[in-house]
Amino acid sequence: MKRFIETLKNIWKIEDLRARILITLGYIAIYRLGSYIVLPGIDPNQLAGLESQTSDGVLSLLDMFSGGAFSRASVFALGIMPYISASIVVQLLGIAVPYFQRLQREGESGRKKINQITRYLTLGILLLQAPSYIANLHAQLPPSAFVLKGMFFTISSLIILTSGTMFVMWLGERITDRGIGNGISLIIMIGIIARLPFSFVAEFFSRLEQQGGGLVMFLVEMVILFVIFMVSIALVQATRRIPVQYAKRIVGNKQYGGVRQYIPLKVNAAGVMPIIFAQALMFVPLMFAGFGGDGAGGFVSAFADYTGFWYNLVFALLIIIFTYFYTAVTINPTQMAEDMKKNGGFIPGVKPGKKTVEFLDNIMSRITLPGSIFLAFIAIMPALAMLAGVNNQFAQFYGGTSLLILVGVVLDTLQQIESHLLMRHYDGLTKSGRIKGRGSRTSAL
Numbered sequence: 318m319k320r321f322i323e324t325l326k327n328i329w330k331i332e333d334l335r336a337r338i339l340i341t342l343g344y345i346a347i348y349r350l351g352s353y354i355v356l357p358g359i360d361p362n363q364l365a366g367l368e369s370q371t372s373d374g375v376l377s378l379l380d381m382f383s384g385g386a387f388s389r390a391s392v393f394a395l396g397i398m399p400y401i402s403a404s405i406v407v408q409l410l411g412i413a414v415p416y417f418q419r420l421q422r423e424g425e426s427g428r429k430k431i432n433q434i435t436r437y438l439t440l441g442i443l444l445l446q447a448p449s450y451i452a453n454l455h456a457q458l459p460p461s462a463f464v465l466k467g468m469f470f471t472i473s474s475l476i477i478l479t480s481g482t483m484f485v486m487w488l489g490e491r492i493t494d495r496g497i498g499n500g501i502s503l504i505i506m507i508g509i510i511a512r513l514p515f516s517f518v519a520e521f522f523s524r525l526e527q528q529g530g531g532l533v534m535f536l537v538e539m540v541i542l543f544v545i546f547m548v549s550i551a552l553v554q555a556t557r558r559i560p561v562q563y564a565k566r567i568v569g570n571k572q573y574g575g576v577r578q579y580i581p582l583k584v585n586a587a588g589v590m591p592i593i594f595a596q597a598l599m600f601v602p603l604m605f606a607g608f609g610g611d612g613a614g615g616f617v618s619a620f621a622d623y624t625g626f627w628y629n630l631v632f633a634l635l636i637i638i639f640t641y642f643y644t645a646v647t648i649n650p651t652q653m654a655e656d657m658k659k660n661g662g663f664i665p666g667v668k669p670g671k672k673t674v675e676f677l678d679n680i681m682s683r684i685t686l687p688g689s690i691f692l693a694f695i696a697i698m699p700a701l702a703m704l705a706g707v708n709n710q711f712a713q714f715y716g717g718t719s720l721l722i723l724v725g726v727v728l729d730t731l732q733q734i735e736s737h738l739l740m741r742h743y744d745g746l747t748k749s750g751r752i753k754g755r756g757s758r759t760s761a762l
Contacts, residue, residue: 324738327738328734328737328738331737331738331741333737334497334734334737334738337495337496337497337737338496338497338734340491340492340495340496341492341496341497341498341503344488344491344492344496344500345492345503345504345507347488348384348393348485348488348504348507349384349507349511351386351391351392351393351481351484351485352383352384352385352386352389352391352393352508353386353389353391354391354392354393355389355390355391355392356390356391356392356394356474356477356478357465357473357474357477358463358464358465358466358470358473358474359390359454359458359462359463359464360461360462360463360464361389361390363458363459363461363462364388364389364390364458364462366457366458366459367387367388367389367390367454367457367458368388369457370388370453370457371387371388372709372710375599375600375603375622375623375628376603377709377710377713378596378600378623378713378718379396379398379600379603381508381509381512381713381719382396382397382398382505382508382509382596383395383396383397383398383508384396384507384508384509384511384512385508385511385512386508390454390458391481392477392478392480392481393481393482393484393485394450394478394481395443395446395447395450395478395481395482396482396485396508397482397485397486397489397501397504397505398597398600399439399442399443399446399482400435400439400482400485400486400489400501401501401593401594401597402439402442402597402598402601403435403436403438403439403441403442404435404594405594405597405598406438407431407434407435407438408642408646409642411431411646412642417431436483436486439482439483439486440479440483443478443479443482443483444475444479447474447475447478447479448471448475450478451471451474451475451478454474485504486501488500488504489501489503489504492504497730497733497734498726498729498730498733499726499729502589502593502722502725502726502729503726503730505593505722505726506722506723506726506727509719509722509723510723512710512713513714515710516708516710516711516713516714517711519708519710519711520535520538520707520708520710520711521535523708524538530706538707538711538715541715542714542715545695545698545715545720546720546724548695549695549720549721549724550724550728552584552585552688552691552692552695553585553588553589553721553724553725553728554728555583555584555585555688556581556582556583556584557581557582557584557680557684558579558580558581558582559579559580559581559582559664559677559680560578560579560664560665561578561579561580561657561662561663561664562662562663562664562665578662580653582648582677582680582681582684584684584685584687584688585640585688585689585692586643586644586647586648586681586685587639587640587642587643587644587647588643588725588729589721589722589724589725589726590639590643591635591636591637591638591639591640591642591643591689591692592636592692592696592718592721592722593718593722594635594639594643595632595635595636595639595696596632596718598635599623599628599631599632599635623699623700624700624703624704625700628700629697629700632693632696632697633693633694633696633697634693636689636692636693636696637689637690637692637693640685640688640689640692641685641689644681644685648681650673650674650677650678650681651674653677654669654670654673654674654677657669657673658670658673664676692721695720695721696718696721698715699712699713699714699715699718699719700712702715
């Protein structure tokens, strides 16, 4: 406890770190406040139909990602997911389209152009999703809930919903530039955390009911949840170390190199981004069906039930695919081999150049496969928990997208805070060593 208080004092002493934390908290407060501002023209006391719609199924996940803004018919109802969807498209184009490949190689100027294209694409997606959301409001709420009616309400709501998501995107970028951590990931995490206390209380009281199993069952659930939490941390931090021998170099009267170092290759180099991307794609069928999906046919119905077999099978496969995709974006074996060669390094028993590239590529493929499968298994754990009788709201934290995002983003944020402390010669946040996040490149967002 004393060490923790001392660390807080050290954080407050560092002016730049203090300013970044306060700026981050300020932007998060603005986001949370906006999630409670209801669209003009809707009676906030008549949102029971919308809240009932988002109590379970895929829409409950969408509501969680928006921090409850979806079920409150908020100005931020569409959340940050349209931006995530646009990012998926742009990054996939970076693999197939030469123009985007060229932009990726242009450094900072190319990154700015890619970000601008992503914003325009986000705007296009919003112009498709906002009308679907407005149509869903008319389907779920009684006519008396609409103070404003007709074309004026539709057009004004379309503009407000689109502007709301663009503003949330702007908040995320400001947190990234001026605050702590990756802004988009932090905004998603805050929305998830906002639902945790209510879910915890709902599960506690459900276990106290006659057929709930009592406190013993609740404690068993807590133990299992703690085990899954620790396993998730291990998955995020797990690495395989590749030995690299550096040749001796003599410069003047000093000798450099001749020592063995290690390249830490992460089992889950992609972090939680495969989960976020896969989840964003799983929302697409429901969005094109007008969110409700009533009478939309078997295809949409199958993807509206996130305890169903087909939903979880496709979700798991998408996570595995995106894990490989994001690992390929994050880890470049060719660049690693060239850097080693320039610095006089080599992997013992492997020839420099092409053989080193092939060796590193094979290693990454081997360690990414079990990592991606395990990531997919944890992601579908909520469905298994619900089938076992866990409350729908609480089951979302029983592994799955929620828990992995919480673990990954919290570790990355703590790592950034610790880096500021260590740069100014203060002790880190732990006694045993530095916190391991998801790597220097937390995400492409």
